[in-house]
Amino acid sequence: MDGSTSGMFFGGGVMWIFWILLIILVVVGVKGLGGGDSNRPSNNDSPMDILKKRYAKGEIGEEEFERRRKELES
Numbered sequence: 001m002d003g004s005t006s007g008m009f010f011g012g013g014v015m016w017i018f019w020i021l022l023i024i025l026v027v028v029g030v031k032g033l034g035g036g037d038s039n040r041p042s043n044n045d046s047p048m049d050i051l052k053k054r055y056a057k058g059e060i061g062e063e064e065f066e067r068r069r070k071e072l073e074s
Contacts, residue, residue: 048072 045053051072055065 048069051060051065051068054060055062060068
């Protein structure tokens with residue numbers, strides 16, 4: 001044997017590491033671009049803040065906004 005098989009195994013191992021790292025980078029990049037979930041309220045939002053955001057987005061109408069606002073203020 002002239003030792004050529006050891007070079008082939010080393011080259012193949014480097015390629016596996018390359019592909020694994022590439023896949024990890026793509027997954028991390030996609031998660032980073034996705035950002036946070038804007039539909040989910042943050043921990044710092046008060047119920048009134050959440051209500052105002054829902055009204056601003058058009059998720060609830062004016063009547064429901066006023067009804068819920070009154071409930072929260074009482």
